[in-house]
Ligand SMILES: CC(=O)N[C@H]1[C@@H](OP(=O)(O)OP(=O)(O)OC[C@H]2O[C@@H](n3ccc(=O)[nH]c3=O)[C@H](O)[C@@H]2O)O[C@H](CO)[C@@H](O)[C@@H]1O[C@H](C)C(=O)N[C@@H](C)C(=O)N[C@H](CCC(=O)O)C(=O)O
């Protein structure tokens with residue numbers, strides 16, 4: 001594509017150029033620039049991309065898009081906001097791929113990864129070829145690719161959608177983080193279905209207030225567009241039991257499908273019964289009703305399933321297929337994942353890293369624990385500090401044995417993070433063991449028959465970041481080693 005052909009999509013009359021090179025690729029990272037790239041300068045939180053123009057030109061950049069004048073012997077195009085321009089150009093450069101996909105976006109504080117995986121599983125059962133973008137990976141068919149962010153930057157996103165279109169993907173389902181919505185990473189994504197899971201405290205380091213956080217989440221529903229395309233109707237899937245839904249329903253012109261347990265909603269679960277092996281409930285939808293018997297555990301899992309069912313009904317998947325898929329869904333890696341080495345107590349690895357998710361998962365555990373409940377939990381460094389005392393308070397409120405430890409301390413001193421947690425558990429009974437491996441070993445060594453040990457916060461993660469260093473660390477592997485040691489000691 002020629003530079004001028006590309007730039008016309010910015011609808012900016014003040015851009016005048018003498019040269020018109022062919023643009024072979026668009027890059028926002030100078031290290032990725034190749035011959036013929038358009039290099040876009042982004043002012044980041046850490047560095048300013050404008051400082052990498054020289055490097056980009058040396059690597060063969062054919063043109064530069066910047067917010068301020070930069071010295072270069074290739075054409076330099078100045079715009080007010082390079083991030084916004086990048087979203088427009090990425091969409092055009094990759095042939096507006098989201099117009100060619102059924103695109104489902106899932107937002108909310110907790111349950112995005114789980115809900116996207118349930119949707120993907122249902123769509124697989126419906127013999128569709130699917131794509132998935134989220135915290136764990138980008139997945140196209142069976143092929144996975146590693147990711148840095150839950151919702152990538154617009155450039156990576158549009159490139160990924162183009163790959164999906166080329167590989168004949170039918171539906172792409174993705175997590176849409178509040179950061180991504182606020183930073184415009186998803187500008188240009190033509191969503192067909194937008195799903196809201198729930199809203200509770202997280203990320204106040206970034207959004208500062210709950211209202212700003214809610215507003216950011218609401219952008220997904222507002223961005224479904226203020227028009228009615230009856231050939232391609234848009235749907236907002238909203239959790240009627242969450243107070244934020246009232247706000248989001250006013251932000252969107254899309255057709256609303258509500259779901260819930262407490263309120264009278266379009267898609268509803270009733271008569272929920274839980275065992276340690278799964279959950280049984282009556283499912284009511286406009287397309288049919290059925291008693292569902294699934295392996296996923298807990299009321300929060302029912303919410304995720306209701307959200308997924310609604311999104312799939314909006315995508316015209318038939319009711320029978322949906323129910324069959326839910327019933328054989330195995331669960332998602334690192335989410336309420338049981339580690340079983342034949343021991344006479346239960347060990348669960350879970351990704352609860354917010355007050356609300358910790359409370360949900362602990363109350364679920366309490367419902368089937370035959371004996372005591374242990375929780376091993378920490379809080380991430382360089383993230384919302386105000387959730388630390390709340391998570392500690394919840395841990396001591398529900399668990400009989402709380403072991404506070406480190407999550408990913410990142411640049412913070414792990415002892416300081418522990419102290420922030422301990423402030424929420426004053427006069428309570430707990431243990432603090434800064435080394436996560438030792439904390440897990442301690443819990444497992446002290447568990448008795450019928451106890452449940454919940455290891456929270458890192459779920460599927462296979463690393464621990466302490467300072468700038470990243471160590472191999474997998475809660476499931478550490479738990480297995482601790483169980484093995486216990487077995488050897490008992491022999
Ligand atoms: C705070 C934040 O969101 N930071 C994101 C941001 O990084 P940054 O602003 O620090 O980037 P930077 O390093 O300053 O670089 C600025 C520019 O210079 C360029 N550069 C840099 C170096 C170089 O040699 N050459 C060069 O051209 C970079 O490519 C970039 O274009 O842009 C990066 C590239 O897109 C992101 O990976 C990074 O996410 C970081 C890793 C992050 O932790 N983000 C979190 C807060 C986040 O976004 N989380 C949400 C999920 C939250 C949830 O739901 O739980 C998410 O969607 O992931």
Ligand SMILES: Nc1ncnc2c1ncn2[C@@H]1O[C@H](COP(=O)(O)OP(=O)(O)OP(=O)(O)O)[C@@H](O)[C@H]1O
Nearest residue numbers: 109110111112113114135300350351352357360361
């Ligand atoms: N609907 C829900 N309501 C409350 N808690 C939930 C819900 N679903 C899952 N959880 C809890 O939250 C944890 C994280 O779930 P999941 O990874 O699906 O969320 P996420 O929204 O993708 O998180 P992230 O923001 O890190 O991407 C789970 O391990 C579980 O403890």
Ligand SMILES: N[C@H](CCC[C@H](N)C(=O)O)C(=O)O
Nearest residue numbers: 353379380383407408457458
């Ligand atoms: N997406 C979340 C993940 C938190 C996971 C937890 N293990 C941590 O590192 O804080 C975040 O970036 O806040």
Ligand SMILES: [Mg+2]
Nearest residue numbers: 112113135175
């Ligand atoms: Mg996620």
